[in-house]
Amino acid sequence: MKLAIWSYLAPAHVGVSKAAASFADIHCVVRAPKGDGYGTIMLAMFERLGVMPPLSFCAMSEATLAGAAANLPAVLREIDARVKPAMIVVTRSATASVLQEPLDGEIAMMSPGDVNAEIFMASTHPMRDNEISAFAKTTHEIVAHYARDVARTERPSVNIIGPSLLGFHDKANIESLRKTLAELGVDINAVVPMGATPDDLRTIGGAWVNIPTAHELAMPTVQYLKTRFGTPYIDELPYGEAGTTRFLRELCGHCEIPQERIVKASRASNLLWYSRTVDAHALSSKRVAVFGAPTAVAGIARVLHDELDMEVEFVGTYALDYGDWLRARVADITTNVLVSDDYRVVAAEIDRTRPDIMFGSQMERHSASGFGVPCAVVSPPSHILNFPLGYAPFMGYDGANHIGDLVNQTQVLGLEHHLIETFGPRGQGRFAEAAPEPEAVPEEARVPVMVGGVAVEELRWDAAAEKLLSRVPFFVRKKARTNIEKYAKERNIMLIDETVMLRAREHVGG
Numbered sequence: 001m002k003l004a005i006w007s008y009l010a011p012a013h014v015g016v017s018k019a020a021a022s023f024a025d026i027h028c029v030v031r032a033p034k035g036d037g038y039g040t041i042m043l044a045m046f047e048r049l050g051v052m053p054p055l056s057f058c059a060m061s062e063a064t065l066a067g068a069a070a071n072l073p074a075v076l077r078e079i080d081a082r083v084k085p086a087m088i089v090v091t092r093s094a095t096a097s098v099l100q101e102p103l104d105g106e107i108a109m110m111s112p113g114d115v116n117a118e119i120f121m122a123s124t125h126p127m128r129d130n131e132i133s134a135f136a137k138t139t140h141e142i143v144a145h146y147a148r149d150v151a152r153t154e155r156p157s158v159n160i161i162g163p164s165l166l167g168f169h170d171k172a173n174i175e176s177l178r179k180t181l182a183e184l185g186v187d188i189n190a191v192v193p194m195g196a197t198p199d200d201l202r203t204i205g206g207a208w209v210n211i212p213t214a215h216e217l218a219m220p221t222v223q224y225l226k227t228r229f230g231t232p233y234i235d236e237l238p239y240g241e242a243g244t245t246r247f248l249r250e251l252c253g254h255c256e257i258p259q260e261r262i263v264k265a266s267r268a269s270n271l272l273w274y275s276r277t278v279d280a281h282a283l284s285s286k287r288v289a290v291f292g293a294p295t296a297v298a299g300i301a302r303v304l305h306d307e308l309d310m311e312v313e314f315v316g317t318y319a320l321d322y323g324d325w326l327r328a329r330v331a332d333i334t335t336n337v338l339v340s341d342d343y344r345v346v347a348a349e350i351d352r353t354r355p356d357i358m359f360g361s362q363m364e365r366h367s368a369s370g371f372g373v374p375c376a377v378v379s380p381p382s383h384i385l386n387f388p389l390g391y392a393p394f395m396g397y398d399g400a401n402h403i404g405d406l407v408n409q410t411q412v413l414g415l416e417h418h419l420i421e422t423f424g425p426r427g428q429g430r431f432a433e434a435a436p437e438p439e440a441v442p443e444e445a446r447v448p449v450m451v452g453g454v455a456v457e458e459l460r461w462d463a464a465a466e467k468l469l470s471r472v473p474f475f476v477r478k479k480a481r482t483n484i485e486k487y488a489k490e491r492n493i494m495l496i497d498e499t500v501m502l503r504a505r506e507h508v509g510g
Contacts, residue, residue, distance in 0.1 A: 006343050006363060008318035008381055013093040014039060015134030016122045020089035021055040022164040022193040023142065024200075027085040027117070029075060031058045031103060032093035046387045047165050054085070072103055073110050080115035086198045087118045089138070097126040120145065132216050132319055135164070139193050140220035146201035147228065153206045156255035157187040159231075161221050162213035163194040168296070168380045169387075169394055170194060173213060176396035177238065179268075184248065184261050192221065205229035209254045213395065214295045216319050239299030240307050241269040241400040269397035271404045275307055283407065284309040289353060291315065291338065291346055291360040292379025294322040296394070298329040300359055300378050303403055305333045313353040314338055316346065343367060354482060357410055362386070372478040376410040459485060461496045468501055 013030050017039045020028035030036070036057070043053035058075040076088055090103060104121050123141060124134040139161075160177060163170035174191055181188060189207040190200040210225055210233040212218035222233045232254050238247040248262045275283075288310045290301045294317040304310040315330050316338030317323065323339035330337065338349055347367035350358060358368040358375040362383045368375040377386050378394065393399040461469070472480045487504040488496050 008341050008343065008361065008363060010131040010381075011094050012124045012126050012129035012131065012134035013091050015129070015131040015136075016089065016091040016124055016138045017055050018131075018164050018166050019135045019138040019193050020091075020122070020142070021053055022167075022195070023087075024195050024197040025086040026089060026142070026198070027054045027056065027079055027083050027087070028089045028091070029056050029058055029072075029079065030091055030093060031072060031096045033095050034059045036093045036095060043165055046384055048387075053165070054083070072106050073114070076107070076110070076115055076117075076119065080117050085117050087120050087142075088115070089120045089122055089142070091122040091124065091138075092126055094126040133321070136217050136220045139217070140224055143192060143201055143204060143221050144224055146198050147204050147225075148202045149229075150203050150206045152208060153187065153189060155187050156185065156209075156257060157189040157207045158251070159189050159204055159207040159210045159225070160191045160213060161210055162218040163191055164217075165194060167194070167214075168293070168382055169392060170213070172388075172391050172393035173395040173399065175391065176393035176398040177211070177213075179398065180244070180248070180396050183264055184252070184255075184257055186251070186255060186257070205231065207231060209234060209251060211251075212295075214293065215325065216294050216322050237295060237299040237302070238395045239399065240303035240403065241266065241271040241397060242307055243299065243302055244269070244395075244397050244400060266397055269400045271303075271307055271400040274404055275309070283411065285311055286356040286411065287311045287313050287353070288357045288359060289313045289315065289350065289355040290378070291358075291364050292317065293361075294319050294326045294329075296379040298326055299394070300403065301330055301333055303400070304359070304407070307400075308404075308407060313355045314349060316340065316349070318346075354486070357407070372482060374410050376406050378406070459488060459494055459496070464498050465496045465501055468498055 013032060013036070017028050017030055020026055021039075021043065030039070034057075037059070040053055040055050040057070043049060043055060047053075056075065056079055058072050072090070076090075079085070079088060090107065092103060107119050107121065110119075120142070122134075122138050124137050129137065158181065160174060163174050171194075174194070178188060190196050190204050192201070192204070196204075204225065205228065208231070210218075210222050210231050212222050212233055225231045226233060234247060234250050234254075236243065236247040236250050238244045245262060245266060249259055251257075252259045252262065288304050290297045290304070290312065291314075297315050297317055301312055301315045305312050312330075312334045314336035315326065315334055317326050318339075318341040320339060320341060323337070326339070327337045338346065340346060343363045346360075346364065347370075350364065350368055350373060351371050354371065355373060358364050358373050359378045360368070360375060361379045361381050362377055363381060365375040365377055377383070380386075391398075392402050394402060469477065469481060469484075484496060484501060484504045487507055488494075488500055493500055
């Protein structure tokens with residue numbers, strides 16, 4: 001059944017492809033059926049590369065399925081001659097692994113000098129690994145393959161570990177961090193894997209500090225660099241104005257930089273200033289939920305709770321191995337932590353809690369829309385719309401501004417004022433006269449009251465209540481109906497009339 005539903009994470013070969021193809025002068029070859037070749041299309045469309053991406057597919061033909069030998073050696077020779085990469089990373093899809101082809105044996109049988117590039121067989125398992133674990137392992141293996149013992153750089157420098165092609169706003173995040181680091185006089189030694197060459201990896205041990213932008217993607221590499229070179233890493237997440245300041249304080253401690261310089265770097269952020277204004281009061285105590293990749297969830301939830309004074313209903317992640325890590329990160333924010341890779345479970349929690357705003361992946365955007373809950377996409381899995389043409393980081397001080405704008409643009413504006421309009425005399429609300437008379441609600445459309453999963457009695461609206469509800473502006477009417485019904489069900493009220501609606505209004509503070 002798992003294969004028949006939506007999945008948050010792609011198979012392992014996608015993670016290997018994202019990692020290997022993000023390095024410079026490294027090419028990735030995936031042994032897979034033709035239908036698994038969507039990676040090249042995603043790179044070309046989402047990243048708008050303008051050139052063929054460094055990713056090729058050694059397609060399985062009908063002859064291969066009938067038992068004929070694979071054509072991998074020929075593909076490797078062709079790529080070596082055409083692209084001339086320093087390394088070719090080879091992996092296979094889960095479908096291809098069923099044939100149990102001895103790809104490493106075929107590579108070993110190639111004649112010396114057949115190709116000039118190094119051939120590197122990724123060690124990830126097509127079935128046991130997923131997109132996250134495969135990405136993390138492949139990045140670590142390639143870094144470990146090239147890393148050499150070098151002296152520490154003269155000026156303070158960092159490695160940024162985790163950004164990649166097809167990463168969520170990674171290009172903008174790197175630019176945001178680069179601007180802030182430049183203000184502090186800190187150089188970037190390497191960005192891994194995005195754009196890192198084999199020469200960059202040979203000197204990766206010279207950095208003073210490592211910065212993981214996504215713990216789930218970077219930690220195997222970061223831990224390796226700490227073990228081999230003794231390089232510390234920053235544990236604080238650079239999300240929001242306060243979070244970025246804490247992140248920079250930790251960095252300054254490792255780089256022996258006076259923390260007074262942070263003040264200059266922070267001038268680009270307006271989030272904390274905005275949070276103290278009258279306009280931001282509408283955000284205070286709004287109920288929100290955050291679900292997605294663990295690092296993004298931990299960072300965004302902290303900003304919403306600490307800097308915008310919002311109430312976090314629940315947080316969660318589909319990265320099952322990072323459930324405990326996330327719980328520790330948000331322990332002071334909420335105890336309701338959902339760890340599941342089943343979108344139906346997440347949708348049920350959204351339905352149960354009905355937050356004012358949902359922050360999640362494209363999966364939550366689809367689910368939340370069915371419940372009338374607005375949703376901001378802050379995490380992969382994403383859509384081409386989440387690869388903006390402009391500059392929209394989530395990290396650093398510029399990212400703090402973007403998060404603030406995203407919250408403002410996603411919330412239902414003026415909801416408190418519309419609640420007053422809803423229950424006022426007809427004609428007072430801006431949309432009241434334009435609202436059509438309510439149609440009769442068919443019996444089969446009425447929502448049963450559920451007790452222990454059993455329908456015990458119907459919840460009904462009388463005609464006066466339906467007419468009063470029709471005065472609600474159309475874009476919040478569904479939300480108002482849901483809140484009123486929730487109020488009634490919690491009090492075992494089976495008939496919603498004008499009196500119940502007025503009590504519901506008072507309950508929500510309208």
